[in-house]
């Protein structure tokens with residue numbers, strides 16, 4: 251209906267992530283992927299930068315600016331900043347005359363209050379219609395899984411602050427769970443390891459780099475050293491240190507066990523006929539955390555089913571939300587009822 255009476259209506263999918271915000275615009279694809287960060291002046295009266303430009307300020311001018319990370323564990327931790335940041339992002343992505351119909355992914359465990367905050371922020375940022383979809387359902391759609399078919403489709407989205415898991419079939423969610431644990435927890439585990447093993451600390455960027463370049467979910471066949479500058483906890487002095495990829499594998503193991511336990515619990519709650527489909531068709535991994543080297547191998551070894559990492563796994567949620575909004579009539583079982591309660595009439 252919207253397309254007949256409102257030719258300027260734009261369907262937009264958003265992954266309002268703990269680390270990154272991605273925006274998908276119908277007909278254009280992913281148009282924005284930037285850190286969920288905003289920089290303001292010290293009195294929080296003026297926005298200085300949003301996204302990557304704000305992230306760049308983290309190291310350059312920390313005393314003169316306030317850096318805000320308004321999302322935590324996949325939900326809004328600072329409503330005012332989220333609303334402003336979203337408005338700024340939407341402004342960058344669409345023309346002001348366009349009427350926006352927006353769908354946002356939210357974790358399965360988000361409370362009604364948290365969902366309402368997302369809806370409200372989306373309206374305040376300029377949407378005329380707003381909808382919510384579970385993050386994992388959006389990820390499955392974005393990864394082109396056959397969610398309408400009478401087969402079990404299992405997706406595990408490992409983001410920065412949350413992992414969302416869902417079993418979908420016939421256009422609906424059969425079982426879904428989420429946990430406040432994602433790839434940021436791998437950084438925390440590496441940080442703890444360096445403290446314990448080397449009595450040293452280093453900055454977040456270095457830890458992120460060592461995770462991405464040398465981290466592994468499975469024991470690497472060949473060890474590779476990552477050299478970095480760390481500060482000794484005992485003497486406070488800077489020194490060059492090296493950490494091996496096998497050490498990073500051991501450090502990251504603990505949070506990975508928790509994710510695998512949650513996947514097993516979803517499988518246990520899945521009806522046997524759908525669980526049998528997973529044995530045959532396997533599991534799809536999405537989210538930035540799925541890019542950790544060997545993640546698919548680990549899941550396949552531990553669960554005994556085929557596992558693939560989706561193409562562009564970190565973009566799946568925004569893409570899926572954008573696709574779902576265009577197909578919202580046939581996907582009504584996946585689109586949360588909250589939109590009917592909070593939809594505004596203009």
Ligand SMILES: Nc1ncnc2c1ncn2[C@@H]1O[C@H](COP(=O)(O)OP(=O)(O)OP(=O)(O)O)[C@@H](O)[C@H]1O
Pocket residue numbers: 265266267268269270271323324325408409410411412413432433434458461462465536537538539540541542543563564
């Ligand atoms: N090669 C990699 N190995 C491991 N982790 C990675 C890799 N590349 C990106 N990541 C991690 O992916 C995370 C970001 O992923 P994504 O954008 O899916 O999360 P998000 O949507 O911001 O978070 P959430 O869904 O929890 O709100 C970051 O923590 C980043 O460190």
